Amino acid sequence: MSSRFDTVVIGGGIVGTAAAYYLAKAGKRVALVEKGRINGEQSSRNWGAVRTQGRDPSEIPMMLDCLKIWRSIETELGENIDWRQQGQMRVIYDDAMRERSESFMPIAREFDLTTRLLSSSEVADLLPHYNAQDCRGALFTATDGNAEPEKVAPAFARAAKRLGATVMEFTAALSIDVWNGVVAGVASEQGRLGCETVVLASGAWTSRLLKPLGIEHPSLWVRGSVGRTGVLPIDMRKLVVWGKCAYRQRPDGRVNIAVAEDGFHDLMLDSFVHGFKFLPLASRNWRNLRFSLGKPMMRDLMGEFADFTTHRTLDPQPDWKGLKRAAGRFAEEYPSAGLVHYERAWAGYIDYMPDELPVIDAVGRPSGLFVAAGLSGHGFGLGPIVGKTIADLIAKGRSDYDLAPFSSQRFNRS
Numbered sequence: 001m002s003s004r005f006d007t008v009v010i011g012g013g014i015v016g017t018a019a020a021y022y023l024a025k026a027g028k029r030v031a032l033v034e035k036g037r038i039n040g041e042q043s044s045r046n047w048g049a050v051r052t053q054g055r056d057p058s059e060i061p062m063m064l065d066c067l068k069i070w071r072s073i074e075t076e077l078g079e080n081i082d083w084r085q086q087g088q089m090r091v092i093y094d095d096a097m098r099e100r101s102e103s104f105m106p107i108a109r110e111f112d113l114t115t116r117l118l119s120s121s122e123v124a125d126l127l128p129h130y131n132a133q134d135c136r137g138a139l140f141t142a143t144d145g146n147a148e149p150e151k152v153a154p155a156f157a158r159a160a161k162r163l164g165a166t167v168m169e170f171t172a173a174l175s176i177d178v179w180n181g182v183v184a185g186v187a188s189e190q191g192r193l194g195c196e197t198v199v200l201a202s203g204a205w206t207s208r209l210l211k212p213l214g215i216e217h218p219s220l221w222v223r224g225s226v227g228r229t230g231v232l233p234i235d236m237r238k239l240v241v242w243g244k245c246a247y248r249q250r251p252d253g254r255v256n257i258a259v260a261e262d263g264f265h266d267l268m269l270d271s272f273v274h275g276f277k278f279l280p281l282a283s284r285n286w287r288n289l290r291f292s293l294g295k296p297m298m299r300d301l302m303g304e305f306a307d308f309t310t311h312r313t314l315d316p317q318p319d320w321k322g323l324k325r326a327a328g329r330f331a332e333e334y335p336s337a338g339l340v341h342y343e344r345a346w347a348g349y350i351d352y353m354p355d356e357l358p359v360i361d362a363v364g365r366p367s368g369l370f371v372a373a374g375l376s377g378h379g380f381g382l383g384p385i386v387g388k389t390i391a392d393l394i395a396k397g398r399s400d401y402d403l404a405p406f407s408s409q410r411f412n413r414s
């Protein structure tokens, strides 16, 4: 197959499908290639939190506009994605958490967010079944929300298709063709796709696509785990709560519980290449870091992750110990929930950047290459606007936001 498009988007997660949708809406001829199934990796595996709360100030203007997208997304895409705007709560148990919560308040005031500090009795009012015994208050943002990760990227992909985009599953992009410093196409499993612009929305795999072009993208894979309970006889008022674990009740009454506090890093070759760039982040979070040296490293040494066709979908093992601990903590916080056991559990590899900020950028050399990746554990909420921003950069040649903090060059400066 040999075809010509204006833009080829690589990656069918929330960022790639949103980019394809907004590009098609702007009248571009778009192909979206996905090495596995649409929404197979991070974008379907996350907790579903959509938050301004706790974000870096550089992301907040985009996130505020993204909330507008979330509010109208079901009408825009013509599908139900279980969007609920009922708030995000971070429960305070100790002085460290209080200090961390209070430190966000000047940012909240600067951007006029609805964030406020709640007393423990206000927490108990909001969460009727919650055992507030250890609670010393909470940071709460009423206008944050949540949605069903399994539904959003597929809805964007279907909407993009209706607007004429070509969506190709089980089609890995193998490399990016460059002629005289300009993007000329993508070599894919289905043949060459000629195009003027390429969007890398390839999540955890982005550094592997950029490396042959001499562009450094120092992301490391951090494993996040989630378990889903059966239907529980409690009402969590549709909030996303970070207590002693993180949780969100689905519309069907089941609760997704996450090992929230731990960053579990499976050591791989990139850990040694890029690890030193993560030292400041690691030293701030050293208590919560877990490392493991095992199968992922073996697979990396055998070259499995250098090939985009061996792992159609990254499907790491959940951290069962952490999930068991989280279920115990949840049961303490909700005694009336009864026995908490998981009906299913899963994990996903998060593409973390050293400063926990994404890359959203027109690379420059080669020209025509755009990167939207490295969303560092909070890209589900931001994903739709990241896709729209990349589409604006391509279709209008500009963005409404200051993208300097998200430059692809920022790690090459020191």
Ligand SMILES: Cc1cc2nc3c(=O)[nH]c(=O)nc-3n(C[C@H](O)[C@H](O)[C@H](O)COP(=O)(O)OP(=O)(O)OC[C@H]3O[C@@H](n4cnc5c(N)ncnc54)[C@H](O)[C@@H]3O)c2cc1C
Pocket (backbone or CB within 6 Å): 010, 011, 012, 013, 014, 015, 016, 033, 034, 035, 036, 037, 038, 039, 040, 041, 042, 043, 044, 045, 046, 047, 048, 049, 050, 051, 171, 172, 173, 174, 201, 202, 203, 204, 205, 206, 209, 223, 224, 225, 226, 308, 312, 313, 347, 348, 349, 350, 372, 373, 374, 375, 376, 377, 378, 379, 380, 381, 382, 383
């Ligand atoms: C357990 C967990 C919990 C999280 N919780 C939250 C949360 O509550 N809120 C929040 O905002 N964020 C959360 N996140 C982060 C969020 O899920 C991600 O930031 C976001 O989904 C990233 O979207 P993406 O489209 O960039 O990447 P992905 O969804 O990973 O999509 C990238 C796609 O690119 C494809 N691809 C890669 N290379 C190629 C290639 N060569 N050819 C073709 N296709 C390719 C991959 O197969 C993949 O499908 C969480 C993540 C995890 C794992």
